[in-house]
Amino acid sequence: MTKNLNAKKLSLIALCAIILLVIPILLGDYHVHVINQIGIFIILVTSLNLILGYTGQLSFAHIGLFAIGAYTSSILMMTYNVPFLLSLLLSMVASAFFGLLVGLIALRFTTHFFAIVTLAFGEIIRLIIYNMPDLTGGPNGIYNIPFPPNVFGLDFSQRSHFYYIILIGAVATVLFVKYMIGTRTGKAMIAVRENETFAQFIGINTWKVKMISFTLSAALAGFAGSIYAHYNSYISPYSFTMMESVTLLLMVIIGGVGTIFGPILGAAFLITLPELLRDVNEWRLVIFGALLVLTIMFMPKGLLGLFKSIQEKVKSSKKPVSNIDSGLGEEERKSVGS
Amino acid sequence: MLEVKNVCRNFKGLQALSDVSFTVEEGTIFGVIGPNGAGKSTLFNCITNYFPPSSGNVYFEGKEITGIKPHKITELGITRTFQHTQVFPQLTVYDNVVTGQYVIKQKDPGRTKTQFDEDVERILKLVGLDSYRETIASNLSMGDQTRLAIGIALATEAKLLLLDEPAAGMNPEETKQLMNLLRNVREQGVTIVLIEHDMKAVMGICERIVVLEYGQKIAEGTPEEIRQNPQVIKAYLGSGDIA
Numbered sequence: 001m002t003k004n005l006n007a008k009k010l011s012l013i014a015l016c017a018i019i020l021l022v023i024p025i026l027l028g029d030y031h032v033h034v035i036n037q038i039g040i041f042i043i044l045v046t047s048l049n050l051i052l053g054y055t056g057q058l059s060f061a062h063i064g065l066f067a068i069g070a071y072t073s074s075i076l077m078m079t080y081n082v083p084f085l086l087s088l089l090l091s092m093v094a095s096a097f098f099g100l101l102v103g104l105i106a107l108r109f110t111t112h113f114f115a116i117v118t119l120a121f122g123e124i125i126r127l128i129i130y131n132m133p134d135l136t137g138g139p140n141g142i143y144n145i146p147f148p149p150n151v152f153g154l155d156f157s158q159r160s161h162f163y164y165i166i167l168i169g170a171v172a173t174v175l176f177v178k179y180m181i182g183t184r185t186g187k188a189m190i191a192v193r194e195n196e197t198f199a200q201f202i203g204i205n206t207w208k209v210k211m212i213s214f215t216l217s218a219a220l221a222g223f224a225g226s227i228y229a230h231y232n233s234y235i236s237p238y239s240f241t242m243m244e245s246v247t248l249l250l251m252v253i254i255g256g257v258g259t260i261f262g263p264i265l266g267a268a269f270l271i272t273l274p275e276l277l278r279d280v281n282e283w284r285l286v287i288f289g290a291l292l293v294l295t296i297m298f299m300p301k302g303l304l305g306l307f308k309s310i311q312e313k314v315k316s317s318k319k320p321v322s323n324i325d326s327g328l329g330e331e332e333r334k335s336v337g338s
Numbered sequence: 339m340l341e342v343k344n345v346c347r348n349f350k351g352l353q354a355l356s357d358v359s360f361t362v363e364e365g366t367i368f369g370v371i372g373p374n375g376a377g378k379s380t381l382f383n384c385i386t387n388y389f390p391p392s393s394g395n396v397y398f399e400g401k402e403i404t405g406i407k408p409h410k411i412t413e414l415g416i417t418r419t420f421q422h423t424q425v426f427p428q429l430t431v432y433d434n435v436v437t438g439q440y441v442i443k444q445k446d447p448g449r450t451k452t453q454f455d456e457d458v459e460r461i462l463k464l465v466g467l468d469s470y471r472e473t474i475a476s477n478l479s480m481g482d483q484t485r486l487a488i489g490i491a492l493a494t495e496a497k498l499l500l501l502d503e504p505a506a507g508m509n510p511e512e513t514k515q516l517m518n519l520l521r522n523v524r525e526q527g528v529t530i531v532l533i534e535h536d537m538k539a540v541m542g543i544c545e546r547i548v549v550l551e552y553g554q555k556i557a558e559g560t561p562e563e564i565r566q567n568p569q570v571i572k573a574y575l576g577s578g579d580i581a
Contacts (some may be wrong), residue, residue: 194426195341203412203441
């Protein structure tokens with residue numbers, strides 16, 4: 001039975017992999033561009049999910065950490081001729097470092113207070129970038145950020161080729177976060193989210209766990225930032241505003257907070273939606289706002305939760321449950337069996 | 339093993355604990371009883387530094403632990419449960435126990451994953467929840483949640499367990515099972531301090547008992563001594579004077 005299930009799961013994964021690999025061949029440039037944006041935001045939102053969804057700390061500073069990644073990578077590569085992979089790595093280190101600094105101060109606060117302090121830090125980072133024109137180009141931003149050098153005959157100035165970098169980055173990030181929450185430290189993060197006081201009294205150094213989570217998540221945000229900069233080859237402070245921070249939050253919440261697939265769905269949904277709504281662009285924020293309210297009121301578990309409950313309803317309406325095998329069935333059967 | 343020395347705690351004007359001292363010997367089950375508001379939970383809160391005592395000291399294995407951080411106290415070997423049972427509601431029973439093992443990484447960094455897994459299995463069996471391992475903790479009954487909380491505490495490999503009214507809200511049968519569980523836990527070499535309302539349960543299981551009333555220790559002794567202590571009878575049943 002389980003072998004059968006594994007085979008099905010494996011073939012599903014293989015199918016997804018093939019689809020993901022051939023996407024840029026099948027689709028036109030515009031669609032690939034949209035998918036690339038989704039991919040970059042999947043990395044960023046998955047990093048936010050680590051601190052928000054799994055550790056339960058609402059951070060608005062991520063857009064700033066994303067910006068630090070983007071600027072570090074661009075400046076290193078353009079001014080100091082650092083090779084791409086090294087500047088990608090160093091941008092993660094830089095974001096992690098600033099994340100650590102922000103965390104050292106902000107994590108002394110809890111709940112709303114933490115959110116407000118991180119909001120301030122997000123803005124401070126943006127304003128510093130804005131006001132250091134010699135280093136960052138100030139309000140003009142940085143132009144002509146080089147693309148990564150060509151490898152294996154892939155030319156990364158083409159969107160359909162850059163796609164593969166983003167694909168690898170997104171898959172790696174998602175797998176890393178999935179691995180992370182499976183570890184004992186990851187379980188401790190969830191424990192902090194669930195009941196911080198109790199966590200302390202069973203010997204979890206909640207401060208340390210939150211710092212680890214925040215720093216890791218900052219490093220991943222920097223990773224996303226670096227890829228963002230080299231993909232768009234232009235960055236300016238206007239890409240890293242508070243509004244963007246709110247959009248990130250919406251992606252996590254609308255997708256499904258504290259799940260692996262939720263933020264992926266959320267990012268895909270909230271990037272595709274404005275593309276579909278180009279004609280009514282001025283209503284974008286109203287629609288986003290309404291979506292947030294509706295999500296919180298009617299589907300607190302987000303899109304993913306909605307899909308799951310629909311799937312369960314469909315399943316329970318068909319009588320013999322045992323013959324239908326899917327990823328979800330496994331969890332259900334376990335809980336029924338116990 | 340645990341020594342509480344002249345511990346006082348005031349909340350603004352209220353003297354919740356005044357000058358409480360007692361010693362818990364290793365390997366015993368020690369009871370703390372008293373009417374509502376006598377300061378029993380405050381005592382636990384002072385020992386584990388939920389808040390520090392206003393004055394007085396707490397020693398564990400000869401070492402002063404007054405005012406050190408709660409997770410450090412757990413690292414040293416004291417774990418408590420809370421009055422209104424606390425578990426991690428969205429995690430499975432299995433994962434709840436795993437979170438308790440976090441502290442072992444500080445105590446014994448070399449432990450392998452197999453050992454960790456075996457420990458979880460052993461604990462689940464001991465507290466009688468091994469058939470509920472994949473159940474989400476919030477779906478358990480109150481009694482099962484209490485046993486899970488004890489399981490989490492055992493996973494920290496505490497030498498001393500402080501249990502705050504574990505039998506609250508349990509029926510007599512569940513209480514009996516719980517007391518058997520506590521005896522088994524003690525067999526494993528864990529010392530237990532128990533706050534309890536159920537007099538019958540306390541008298542049956544504890545070797546020594548401290549009685550608190552209005553924040554003061556009014557008696558200490560074996561269950562037999564406590565049962566015959568006139569001050570205790572007065573505290574529980576009233577003075578009997580008809581004025």
